[in-house]
Amino acid sequence: MPNPRTVIIGGGFAGLSCAKALGGAPTDVTLIDQRNYHLFQPLLYQAATALLSPSEIAWPIRTLLRRYKNIQTLLGTVVGVDRAARVVHLEGRQSVPFDYLVVATGARHAYFGHDDWEAFAPGLKNLDDATDIRRKILLAFEQAEFEPDPAKRAALLTFVIIGGGPTGVELAGMIAELTRRTLPGEFRAFSPQSARVILVEANARILTTFTEPLSDFAVRSLADMGVEVLAGKAVTHIDAKGVVVGDEPIEAATVLWAAGVQASPAALWLHAASDRAGRVIVGPDLSIEAGIWVIGDTAAAQSEGKPVPGLAPAAKQQGKYVAAEIRRRLRGDAKPSAPFRYRNQGNLATVSRKAAIAEFPHLRLKGWIAWWLWGIAHIFFLIGARNRLAVALNWLWAHATGGRGARLITRHDEHGRSDQDDLRPSHRRH
Ligand SMILES: Cc1cc2nc3c(=O)[nH]c(=O)nc-3n(C[C@H](O)[C@H](O)[C@H](O)COP(=O)(O)OP(=O)(O)OC[C@H]3O[C@@H](n4cnc5c(N)ncnc54)[C@H](O)[C@@H]3O)c2cc1C
Numbered sequence: 001m002p003n004p005r006t007v008i009i010g011g012g013f014a015g016l017s018c019a020k021a022l023g024g025a026p027t028d029v030t031l032i033d034q035r036n037y038h039l040f041q042p043l044l045y046q047a048a049t050a051l052l053s054p055s056e057i058a059w060p061i062r063t064l065l066r067r068y069k070n071i072q073t074l075l076g077t078v079v080g081v082d083r084a085a086r087v088v089h090l091e092g093r094q095s096v097p098f099d100y101l102v103v104a105t106g107a108r109h110a111y112f113g114h115d116d117w118e119a120f121a122p123g124l125k126n127l128d129d130a131t132d133i134r135r136k137i138l139l140a141f142e143q144a145e146f147e148p149d150p151a152k153r154a155a156l157l158t159f160v161i162i163g164g165g166p167t168g169v170e171l172a173g174m175i176a177e178l179t180r181r182t183l184p185g186e187f188r189a190f191s192p193q194s195a196r197v198i199l200v201e202a203n204a205r206i207l208t209t210f211t212e213p214l215s216d217f218a219v220r221s222l223a224d225m226g227v228e229v230l231a232g233k234a235v236t237h238i239d240a241k242g243v244v245v246g247d248e249p250i251e252a253a254t255v256l257w258a259a260g261v262q263a264s265p266a267a268l269w270l271h272a273a274s275d276r277a278g279r280v281i282v283g284p285d286l287s288i289e290a291g292i293w294v295i296g297d298t299a300a301a302q303s304e305g306k307p308v309p310g311l312a313p314a315a316k317q318q319g320k321y322v323a324a325e326i327r328r329r330l331r332g333d334a335k336p337s338a339p340f341r342y343r344n345q346g347n348l349a350t351v352s353r354k355a356a357i358a359e360f361p362h363l364r365l366k367g368w369i370a371w372w373l374w375g376i377a378h379i380f381f382l383i384g385a386r387n388r389l390a391v392a393l394n395w396l397w398a399h400a401t402g403g404r405g406a407r408l409i410t411r412h413d414e415h416g417r418s419d420q421d422d423l424r425p426s427h428r429r430h
Contacts, residue, residue, distance in 0.1 A: 003028045003070070006326060007088055007098035009078050009266075011038050011061040013312045014296030015104035017319030023068035025323075026330050030096055032088065034077040035126065036060055040382060042312060043391070044124055045167060048133040049174035050407040051398055056390050058127055059383050078105070081269040083292065100291050100326050103266045103280070104319065107297040107310065110262035110277070117238040121257040124167060131410060133256060137175065138409045140253045145189045155251035157195040160243050162235050163259030164201030165209070166349035169218055171256055172199040173352045176225040181402030197227045198252075200245055202234040202259075207357070209309070209347060214357040217366045221351040235259075261310070263298045275300045284339035285325065286318055293322045303342035312381075313345045348374045353399055 004027050008015045011033035019031045037058040046052040062073045074096070080089035081103070087095040109123030122132055137159070144156040161172045176197045183192035199206065199222065206229060207215040219229050230245055237244040242252035267274035272288050273281045279300035280288060286301055287293045295301070296315035301308040308314050321340045328335075346360040348370070356370040365373060375395065382388050394405050 004099040004330065005030065005097060006100040006102065007032065007096055008102040008104060009033075009088065010104035010106060010264075010296070010298075011035075011064075011073070012041075012104060012106050012296060012315065014106075014315035014319040015102065016061070016064065017316040018102050018104065018295070018323045019065060019071055019319075020068070021320050021323030022326060023065075023071060025070065025327050027070065027100070027326065029068075029071040030074060030098075031061065031065065031071060032074045032076050032078060032090065032096065033061055034075070036062065036075050037127070038064055038383075039126060041125075042378060043382075044127075044130050045170045045174060047127065047130040047406070048124055049137065049171065049178060050134050050404045051174065052391060052394055053406045054127045054131060056387050056394070057382070059387075064383065078269070083270060083289070100329070101293070102319075102322055102326075103270065103292070103294045103298060104296045104315070105264035105266050105298050107261040107263050107277075107279075109257060110260040111257070112260055114238070117257070120238045120240055121162060121243075121255040123257040124171070134406070135409050135411065136254055137178070138407060141183065141187065141192065142409070143253070145187050147189070151251075153190060154194075154196075155242065156253045157190065157192075158198070158242070158250065158252035159195065159254045159256070160198045160200060160250060160252045161256045161258055162200050162238075162243070163257065164199055164203065164206030164229070164231060165258060166207065168199055168201070168256075168258035169206060169222065170350055171258060172197050172222060172227045173225060173350065176222070176227045177353060177402070178404070180226060182404050182407075193226075196252075197225075198250065199227055199229045200233060200235055200243070201229070201231045204232045206231055207349060210349070210357055210359055211364065214359060214364060214366055217355075218349070218351050218357055221355040225352055261297070266294060266298045270294070285337035286322055286340050287325075291329075293325070295319060295322055301340060301342075303340060306342075308340075308342045311347075314342055317342060348377065350374050353395075 006027045006029045008019050008031045016038050022029050038061050040057040043057045047054050065071045076090040076093050079091045087097045089095050111117045140156045144153050147153040159175050161168045179192045179195040205215045233245050235243050242250050263278035267280045280294040282294050282299045282301050286295050295318035297310045348358045350356040354368050356374040358365040358370040379388050
Protein backbone atom coordinates (compact mmCIF):
# COMPACT_ATOMS: atom_id res chain seq x y z
CA MET A 1 0.00 0.00 0.00
CA PRO A 2 1.34 3.50 -0.80
CA ASN A 3 2.24 5.76 2.10
CA PRO A 4 -0.37 8.35 3.13
CA ARG A 5 0.29 11.76 1.53
CA THR A 6 0.93 14.79 3.73
CA VAL A 7 0.81 18.25 2.15
CA ILE A 8 2.30 21.20 4.03
CA ILE A 9 1.51 24.65 2.63
CA GLY A 10 4.16 27.20 3.65
CA GLY A 11 7.88 26.84 4.34
CA GLY A 12 8.03 29.46 7.11
CA PHE A 13 8.81 28.71 10.74
CA ALA A 14 5.68 26.59 11.26
CA GLY A 15 5.68 24.62 7.98
CA LEU A 16 9.43 23.97 7.96
CA SER A 17 9.53 22.70 11.54
CA CYS A 18 6.59 20.39 10.75
CA ALA A 19 8.30 19.08 7.60
CA LYS A 20 11.63 18.45 9.36
CA ALA A 21 9.87 16.58 12.17
CA LEU A 22 8.23 14.35 9.53
CA GLY A 23 11.60 13.53 7.92
CA GLY A 24 11.88 9.74 7.63
CA ALA A 25 8.26 9.13 8.73
CA PRO A 26 6.16 6.64 6.69
CA THR A 27 4.34 9.40 4.81
CA ASP A 28 5.10 11.08 1.46
CA VAL A 29 5.38 14.75 2.31
CA THR A 30 4.98 17.60 -0.19
CA LEU A 31 5.90 21.08 1.02
CA ILE A 32 4.53 23.87 -1.19
CA ASP A 33 5.71 27.48 -0.95
CA GLN A 34 5.25 30.46 -3.26
CA ARG A 35 8.89 31.41 -2.64
CA ASN A 36 11.94 29.19 -2.97
CA TYR A 37 13.37 30.39 0.34
CA HIS A 38 12.78 30.13 4.06
CA LEU A 39 13.12 33.56 5.62
CA PHE A 40 14.36 34.48 9.08
CA GLN A 41 11.87 37.35 9.52
CA PRO A 42 13.22 38.55 12.90
CA LEU A 43 16.29 40.01 11.12
CA LEU A 44 14.44 41.32 8.07
CA TYR A 45 14.62 44.91 9.34
CA GLN A 46 18.42 44.64 9.26
CA ALA A 47 18.27 43.73 5.56
CA ALA A 48 15.89 46.67 5.00
CA THR A 49 18.39 49.05 6.62
CA ALA A 50 21.49 47.77 4.81
CA LEU A 51 23.17 46.06 7.76
CA LEU A 52 22.73 42.51 6.46
CA SER A 53 22.48 41.11 2.96
CA PRO A 54 19.28 39.25 2.01
CA SER A 55 21.25 36.05 1.44
CA GLU A 56 22.39 36.06 5.08
CA ILE A 57 18.85 35.67 6.42
CA ALA A 58 17.23 33.33 3.85
CA TRP A 59 17.94 29.81 2.61
CA PRO A 60 16.52 27.70 -0.24
CA ILE A 61 13.81 25.47 1.25
CA ARG A 62 14.88 22.71 -1.13
CA THR A 63 18.38 22.70 0.38
CA LEU A 64 17.07 22.69 3.95
CA LEU A 65 14.98 19.58 3.22
CA ARG A 66 17.48 17.82 0.95
CA ARG A 67 18.38 15.10 3.42
CA TYR A 68 14.77 13.90 3.91
CA LYS A 69 14.07 11.49 1.08
CA ASN A 70 10.34 11.30 1.84
CA ILE A 71 9.90 15.08 1.37
CA GLN A 72 9.36 16.81 -1.97
CA THR A 73 9.49 20.61 -2.28
CA LEU A 74 7.28 22.42 -4.81
CA LEU A 75 7.50 26.08 -5.79
CA GLY A 76 3.87 27.14 -6.28
CA THR A 77 1.17 29.48 -5.07
CA VAL A 78 -1.83 27.87 -3.43
CA VAL A 79 -5.14 29.42 -4.46
CA GLY A 80 -7.64 27.01 -2.95
CA VAL A 81 -8.30 23.82 -1.02
CA ASP A 82 -11.09 21.34 -1.70
CA ARG A 83 -11.71 19.79 1.71
CA ALA A 84 -14.18 17.20 0.42
CA ALA A 85 -12.06 16.04 -2.56
CA ARG A 86 -8.86 16.30 -0.44
CA VAL A 87 -6.86 18.34 -2.99
CA VAL A 88 -4.90 21.59 -2.91
CA HIS A 89 -5.23 23.88 -5.95
CA LEU A 90 -2.18 25.73 -7.23
CA GLU A 91 -2.02 28.71 -9.57
CA GLY A 92 -1.27 27.47 -13.11
CA ARG A 93 -0.23 23.95 -12.00
CA GLN A 94 -1.90 20.63 -11.42
CA SER A 95 -3.68 20.10 -8.08
CA VAL A 96 -1.95 18.17 -5.30
CA PRO A 97 -3.91 15.46 -3.43
CA PHE A 98 -3.52 14.87 0.32
CA ASP A 99 -4.52 12.58 3.14
CA TYR A 100 -3.19 14.97 5.80
CA LEU A 101 -3.01 18.73 5.26
CA VAL A 102 -1.06 21.31 7.26
CA VAL A 103 -1.73 24.95 6.38
CA ALA A 104 1.04 27.31 7.53
CA THR A 105 0.80 30.31 5.23
CA GLY A 106 1.59 33.07 7.74
CA ALA A 107 0.38 36.66 7.63
CA ARG A 108 0.76 39.82 5.53
CA HIS A 109 0.33 43.57 6.10
CA ALA A 110 -3.05 45.07 6.92
CA TYR A 111 -3.86 48.72 6.37
CA PHE A 112 -7.07 48.79 8.44
CA GLY A 113 -9.30 49.40 5.44
CA HIS A 114 -6.91 51.92 3.81
CA ASP A 115 -5.36 49.69 1.15
CA ASP A 116 -4.50 52.80 -0.88
CA TRP A 117 -1.87 53.67 1.79
CA GLU A 118 0.26 50.69 0.79
CA ALA A 119 1.62 52.52 -2.29
CA PHE A 120 3.07 55.26 -0.05
CA ALA A 121 3.88 53.29 3.11
CA PRO A 122 5.29 49.86 2.27
CA GLY A 123 5.38 47.17 4.94
CA LEU A 124 8.09 44.63 5.72
CA LYS A 125 7.26 40.97 5.26
CA ASN A 126 9.58 39.41 2.70
CA LEU A 127 12.92 39.96 0.97
CA ASP A 128 11.41 42.01 -1.87
CA ASP A 129 9.90 44.38 0.71
CA ALA A 130 13.28 44.62 2.46
CA THR A 131 15.23 45.49 -0.69
CA ASP A 132 12.51 47.97 -1.77
CA ILE A 133 12.65 49.69 1.61
CA ARG A 134 16.46 49.72 1.58
CA ARG A 135 16.35 51.33 -1.85
CA LYS A 136 13.76 53.90 -0.74
CA ILE A 137 15.79 54.93 2.32
CA LEU A 138 19.13 55.17 0.50
CA LEU A 139 17.63 57.01 -2.50
CA ALA A 140 16.10 59.65 -0.19
CA PHE A 141 19.65 60.64 0.85
CA GLU A 142 20.86 60.62 -2.78
CA GLN A 143 17.97 62.87 -3.83
CA ALA A 144 18.61 65.21 -0.89
CA GLU A 145 22.19 65.74 -2.15
CA PHE A 146 20.67 67.23 -5.36
CA GLU A 147 17.87 69.22 -3.74
CA PRO A 148 18.45 73.00 -3.48
CA ASP A 149 15.13 73.84 -1.75
CA PRO A 150 15.56 73.48 2.06
CA ALA A 151 11.91 72.53 2.67
CA LYS A 152 11.98 69.81 0.03
CA ARG A 153 15.33 68.58 1.33
CA ALA A 154 13.91 68.42 4.86
CA ALA A 155 11.02 66.28 3.57
CA LEU A 156 13.50 63.96 1.85
CA LEU A 157 15.34 63.64 5.15
CA THR A 158 12.22 62.82 7.17
CA PHE A 159 11.50 59.16 7.88
CA VAL A 160 8.17 58.22 9.44
CA ILE A 161 7.61 54.72 10.79
CA ILE A 162 4.04 53.83 11.64
CA GLY A 163 3.55 51.24 14.36
CA GLY A 164 5.40 51.02 17.68
CA GLY A 165 5.67 47.24 17.92
CA PRO A 166 9.07 45.49 17.80
CA THR A 167 9.43 45.89 14.00
CA GLY A 168 8.63 49.64 14.07
CA VAL A 169 10.99 50.24 16.98
CA GLU A 170 13.77 48.23 15.35
CA LEU A 171 13.36 50.05 12.02
CA ALA A 172 13.34 53.48 13.71
CA GLY A 173 16.45 52.63 15.75
CA MET A 174 18.31 51.32 12.71
CA ILE A 175 17.46 54.33 10.51
CA ALA A 176 18.53 56.68 13.31
CA GLU A 177 21.87 54.85 13.56
CA LEU A 178 22.30 55.08 9.80
CA THR A 179 21.86 58.87 9.98
CA ARG A 180 23.97 59.35 13.13
CA ARG A 181 26.78 56.83 12.72
CA THR A 182 27.04 55.46 9.18
CA LEU A 183 26.40 58.34 6.79
CA PRO A 184 28.02 61.40 8.44
CA GLY A 185 30.87 62.79 6.35
CA GLU A 186 29.63 61.27 3.09
CA PHE A 187 27.37 64.08 1.83
CA ARG A 188 28.28 67.68 1.00
CA ALA A 189 24.90 69.42 0.59
CA PHE A 190 23.51 68.49 4.02
CA SER A 191 24.36 66.79 7.27
CA PRO A 192 22.80 63.31 7.62
CA GLN A 193 22.45 63.98 11.38
CA SER A 194 19.81 66.59 10.50
CA ALA A 195 17.46 63.81 9.34
CA ARG A 196 14.26 63.35 11.38
CA VAL A 197 13.16 59.85 12.36
CA ILE A 198 9.60 59.77 13.72
CA LEU A 199 7.90 56.72 15.22
CA VAL A 200 4.10 56.96 15.40
CA GLU A 201 2.00 54.67 17.61
CA ALA A 202 -1.77 54.91 18.09
CA ASN A 203 -1.67 53.22 21.51
CA ALA A 204 -0.71 55.23 24.58
CA ARG A 205 2.70 53.54 24.61
CA ILE A 206 5.00 51.64 22.28
CA LEU A 207 5.87 47.93 22.67
CA THR A 208 2.60 47.04 24.38
CA THR A 209 3.54 43.34 24.54
CA PHE A 210 6.26 44.32 27.04
CA THR A 211 5.74 45.69 30.57
CA GLU A 212 5.61 49.47 30.99
CA PRO A 213 9.11 49.94 32.51
CA LEU A 214 10.67 48.17 29.52
CA SER A 215 8.63 50.16 27.03
CA ASP A 216 9.65 53.40 28.86
CA PHE A 217 13.28 52.30 28.62
CA ALA A 218 12.86 51.80 24.86
CA VAL A 219 11.40 55.33 24.51
CA ARG A 220 14.39 56.81 26.38
CA SER A 221 16.88 54.81 24.29
CA LEU A 222 15.18 55.93 21.07
CA ALA A 223 15.18 59.57 22.24
CA ASP A 224 18.94 59.28 22.97
CA MET A 225 19.40 58.37 19.30
CA GLY A 226 17.26 61.30 18.16
CA VAL A 227 14.08 59.36 17.33
CA GLU A 228 10.87 61.31 17.99
CA VAL A 229 8.23 59.00 19.47
CA LEU A 230 4.64 60.13 18.93
CA ALA A 231 2.58 57.73 21.07
CA GLY A 232 -1.20 57.94 21.51
CA LYS A 233 -1.51 59.51 18.05
CA ALA A 234 -3.13 57.87 15.07
CA VAL A 235 -2.19 58.38 11.45
CA THR A 236 -5.26 59.69 9.64
CA HIS A 237 -3.91 60.09 6.12
CA ILE A 238 -0.95 59.00 3.98
CA ASP A 239 -0.10 60.19 0.48
CA ALA A 240 2.91 60.97 -1.70
CA LYS A 241 3.69 64.06 0.39
CA GLY A 242 3.84 62.28 3.73
CA VAL A 243 1.45 61.60 6.61
CA VAL A 244 -1.12 63.35 8.74
CA VAL A 245 -0.81 62.40 12.40
CA GLY A 246 -4.03 63.42 14.18
CA ASP A 247 -4.46 66.70 12.30
CA GLU A 248 -0.75 67.55 12.00
CA PRO A 249 0.68 67.07 8.48
CA ILE A 250 4.30 65.83 8.35
CA GLU A 251 6.05 66.01 4.98
CA ALA A 252 8.14 62.88 4.54
CA ALA A 253 9.56 61.11 1.49
CA THR A 254 9.89 57.84 3.36
CA VAL A 255 6.92 56.42 5.26
CA LEU A 256 7.11 52.82 6.42
CA TRP A 257 4.26 50.68 7.69
CA ALA A 258 4.75 48.41 10.69
CA ALA A 259 1.30 48.73 12.19
CA GLY A 260 -0.89 45.78 11.39
CA VAL A 261 -1.02 42.27 10.08
CA GLN A 262 -3.71 40.17 8.47
CA ALA A 263 -3.56 36.38 8.20
CA SER A 264 -3.15 34.75 4.78
CA PRO A 265 -6.46 33.96 3.02
CA ALA A 266 -6.39 30.36 4.33
CA ALA A 267 -9.79 30.80 6.02
CA LEU A 268 -11.32 31.58 2.60
CA TRP A 269 -9.68 28.58 0.91
CA LEU A 270 -10.86 26.30 3.68
CA HIS A 271 -14.30 27.91 4.18
CA ALA A 272 -13.39 27.94 7.86
CA ALA A 273 -14.37 30.27 10.71
CA SER A 274 -11.90 33.12 11.31
CA ASP A 275 -11.28 35.96 13.77
CA ARG A 276 -11.05 39.70 12.96
CA ALA A 277 -7.46 39.35 11.73
CA GLY A 278 -8.56 36.63 9.30
CA ARG A 279 -6.89 33.85 11.32
CA VAL A 280 -8.51 30.42 11.15
CA ILE A 281 -10.08 29.43 14.47
CA VAL A 282 -8.62 26.04 15.34
CA GLY A 283 -9.43 23.49 18.04
CA PRO A 284 -7.17 22.61 21.01
CA ASP A 285 -5.26 20.18 18.74
CA LEU A 286 -4.83 22.93 16.06
CA SER A 287 -7.12 21.13 13.62
CA ILE A 288 -10.32 22.25 11.90
CA GLU A 289 -11.39 18.68 11.07
CA ALA A 290 -9.77 15.24 11.17
CA GLY A 291 -6.55 15.38 9.12
CA ILE A 292 -6.51 19.16 8.47
CA TRP A 293 -4.45 21.45 10.72
CA VAL A 294 -3.81 25.20 10.55
CA ILE A 295 -0.73 26.51 12.38
CA GLY A 296 1.53 29.53 12.92
CA ASP A 297 0.49 33.12 12.19
CA THR A 298 -2.44 32.03 10.07
CA ALA A 299 -4.15 30.26 13.00
CA ALA A 300 -6.03 31.69 16.00
CA ALA A 301 -4.93 29.07 18.50
CA GLN A 302 -5.34 28.95 22.28
CA SER A 303 -3.07 27.43 24.87
CA GLU A 304 -4.35 26.99 28.41
CA GLY A 305 -7.10 29.52 27.73
CA LYS A 306 -4.78 32.22 26.34
CA PRO A 307 -4.17 33.18 22.69
CA VAL A 308 -0.93 31.81 21.27
CA PRO A 309 1.22 34.81 20.20
CA GLY A 310 2.30 35.39 16.59
CA LEU A 311 5.96 34.62 17.23
CA ALA A 312 8.52 32.37 15.57
CA PRO A 313 8.94 30.00 18.58
CA ALA A 314 5.15 29.54 18.79
CA ALA A 315 5.01 28.71 15.06
CA LYS A 316 7.84 26.18 15.39
CA GLN A 317 6.26 24.53 18.42
CA GLN A 318 2.97 24.17 16.55
CA GLY A 319 4.76 22.63 13.56
CA LYS A 320 6.41 20.03 15.79
CA TYR A 321 3.16 19.32 17.62
CA VAL A 322 1.29 18.60 14.38
CA ALA A 323 4.12 16.41 13.07
CA ALA A 324 3.85 14.37 16.27
CA GLU A 325 0.07 14.13 15.74
CA ILE A 326 0.58 12.85 12.17
CA ARG A 327 3.21 10.34 13.31
CA ARG A 328 0.77 9.11 15.98
CA ARG A 329 -1.91 8.53 13.35
CA LEU A 330 0.59 6.76 11.09
CA ARG A 331 1.28 4.36 13.99
CA GLY A 332 -2.46 3.67 14.26
CA ASP A 333 -2.66 5.23 17.74
CA ALA A 334 -6.35 6.14 18.19
CA LYS A 335 -6.04 7.88 21.57
CA PRO A 336 -7.57 11.41 21.66
CA SER A 337 -5.01 14.19 21.15
CA ALA A 338 -3.52 16.05 24.10
CA PRO A 339 -4.11 19.79 23.51
CA PHE A 340 -1.32 21.96 22.13
CA ARG A 341 0.59 23.79 24.86
CA TYR A 342 2.69 26.87 24.09
CA ARG A 343 5.93 27.15 26.04
CA ASN A 344 6.83 30.82 26.46
CA GLN A 345 10.52 31.22 25.59
CA GLY A 346 10.52 34.96 26.26
CA ASN A 347 10.00 38.14 24.32
CA LEU A 348 12.91 40.18 22.95
CA ALA A 349 13.31 43.39 20.95
CA THR A 350 16.32 45.54 20.06
CA VAL A 351 16.32 49.30 20.14
CA SER A 352 19.85 50.11 19.04
CA ARG A 353 23.22 48.51 18.53
CA LYS A 354 23.77 48.54 22.28
CA ALA A 355 20.31 48.37 23.84
CA ALA A 356 17.57 45.75 23.82
CA ILE A 357 14.78 44.62 26.09
CA ALA A 358 13.97 41.05 27.09
CA GLU A 359 11.11 39.64 29.11
CA PHE A 360 10.84 36.10 30.41
CA PRO A 361 8.22 34.65 32.76
CA HIS A 362 10.41 35.44 35.83
CA LEU A 363 13.05 37.80 34.50
CA ARG A 364 13.27 41.19 32.80
CA LEU A 365 16.44 42.58 31.25
CA LYS A 366 17.31 45.82 29.49
CA GLY A 367 20.32 47.58 28.01
CA TRP A 368 23.50 45.95 26.74
CA ILE A 369 23.01 42.68 28.63
CA ALA A 370 19.65 42.20 26.88
CA TRP A 371 21.31 43.13 23.59
CA TRP A 372 23.93 40.40 24.01
CA LEU A 373 21.24 37.89 24.91
CA TRP A 374 19.20 38.97 21.87
CA GLY A 375 22.29 38.72 19.64
CA ILE A 376 23.33 35.29 20.87
CA ALA A 377 19.75 33.96 20.56
CA HIS A 378 19.44 35.22 17.00
CA ILE A 379 22.83 33.88 15.93
CA PHE A 380 21.89 30.54 17.48
CA PHE A 381 18.58 30.34 15.59
CA LEU A 382 20.06 31.26 12.21
CA ILE A 383 20.62 28.32 9.92
CA GLY A 384 24.14 27.26 8.93
CA ALA A 385 27.63 28.12 10.17
CA ARG A 386 28.40 30.41 7.20
CA ASN A 387 25.43 32.68 7.89
CA ARG A 388 26.04 32.71 11.64
CA LEU A 389 29.62 33.80 11.04
CA ALA A 390 28.65 36.38 8.40
CA VAL A 391 25.96 37.94 10.60
CA ALA A 392 28.21 37.99 13.68
CA LEU A 393 31.03 39.64 11.68
CA ASN A 394 28.65 42.22 10.19
CA TRP A 395 27.38 43.09 13.66
CA LEU A 396 30.88 43.38 15.11
CA TRP A 397 31.97 45.53 12.17
CA ALA A 398 28.93 47.80 12.47
CA HIS A 399 29.43 48.00 16.24
CA ALA A 400 33.06 49.02 15.94
CA THR A 401 32.90 51.33 12.92
CA GLY A 402 29.24 52.19 12.26
CA GLY A 403 29.75 50.86 8.71
CA ARG A 404 27.16 48.78 6.88
CA GLY A 405 28.05 46.11 4.39
CA ALA A 406 24.88 46.06 2.28
CA ARG A 407 24.37 49.72 1.34
CA LEU A 408 23.50 48.95 -2.26
CA ILE A 409 20.73 50.55 -4.26
CA THR A 410 19.45 47.78 -6.49
CA ARG A 411 16.23 47.17 -8.26
CA HIS A 412 14.51 44.02 -9.27
CA ASP A 413 11.86 45.47 -11.52
CA GLU A 414 11.31 44.07 -14.96
CA HIS A 415 11.08 47.46 -16.70
CA GLY A 416 14.83 47.91 -16.76
CA ARG A 417 14.76 51.40 -15.28
CA SER A 418 18.06 52.59 -13.90
CA ASP A 419 18.70 54.11 -10.49
CA GLN A 420 19.18 57.46 -12.26
CA ASP A 421 15.49 57.48 -13.18
CA ASP A 422 14.60 57.93 -9.54
CA LEU A 423 16.76 61.00 -9.33
CA ARG A 424 15.07 62.75 -12.25
CA PRO A 425 12.59 65.48 -11.27
CA SER A 426 9.58 63.63 -12.72
CA HIS A 427 10.16 60.86 -10.21
CA ARG A 428 10.58 63.14 -7.29
CA ARG A 429 7.76 63.32 -4.82
CA HIS A 430 7.81 67.09 -4.30
C1 LIG B 1 9.49 42.03 10.14
C2 LIG B 1 9.14 40.93 11.13
C3 LIG B 1 9.88 40.78 12.30
C4 LIG B 1 9.59 39.77 13.19
N1 LIG B 1 10.36 39.64 14.33
C5 LIG B 1 10.13 38.61 15.17
C6 LIG B 1 10.98 38.39 16.30
O1 LIG B 1 11.92 39.15 16.55
N2 LIG B 1 10.74 37.30 17.09
C7 LIG B 1 9.71 36.43 16.82
O2 LIG B 1 9.55 35.45 17.54
N3 LIG B 1 8.88 36.63 15.80
C8 LIG B 1 9.07 37.69 14.96
N4 LIG B 1 8.23 37.88 13.89
C9 LIG B 1 7.06 37.01 13.73
C10 LIG B 1 7.46 35.69 13.12
O3 LIG B 1 8.31 35.89 12.03
C11 LIG B 1 6.19 34.96 12.73
O4 LIG B 1 5.44 34.72 13.89
C12 LIG B 1 6.53 33.64 12.04
O5 LIG B 1 7.22 33.87 10.85
C13 LIG B 1 5.26 32.85 11.76
O6 LIG B 1 5.61 31.69 11.07
P1 LIG B 1 4.62 31.06 9.98
O7 LIG B 1 5.28 29.81 9.53
O8 LIG B 1 3.25 31.01 10.51
O9 LIG B 1 4.58 32.13 8.81
P2 LIG B 1 5.76 32.62 7.85
O10 LIG B 1 7.07 32.46 8.50
O11 LIG B 1 5.34 33.97 7.41
O12 LIG B 1 5.71 31.61 6.62
C14 LIG B 1 4.60 31.53 5.77
C15 LIG B 1 5.06 30.88 4.48
O13 LIG B 1 3.92 30.59 3.71
C16 LIG B 1 4.19 30.91 2.36
N5 LIG B 1 2.92 31.21 1.70
C17 LIG B 1 2.04 32.20 2.00
N6 LIG B 1 0.98 32.16 1.18
C18 LIG B 1 1.20 31.14 0.31
C19 LIG B 1 0.46 30.60 -0.78
N7 LIG B 1 -0.71 31.12 -1.16
N8 LIG B 1 0.99 29.55 -1.46
C20 LIG B 1 2.19 29.02 -1.08
N9 LIG B 1 2.92 29.49 -0.07
C21 LIG B 1 2.43 30.53 0.64
C22 LIG B 1 5.10 32.12 2.46
O14 LIG B 1 5.85 32.30 1.25
C23 LIG B 1 5.96 31.78 3.65
O15 LIG B 1 7.14 31.11 3.28
C24 LIG B 1 8.50 38.91 12.96
C25 LIG B 1 7.73 39.06 11.79
C26 LIG B 1 8.06 40.06 10.88
C27 LIG B 1 7.24 40.23 9.62
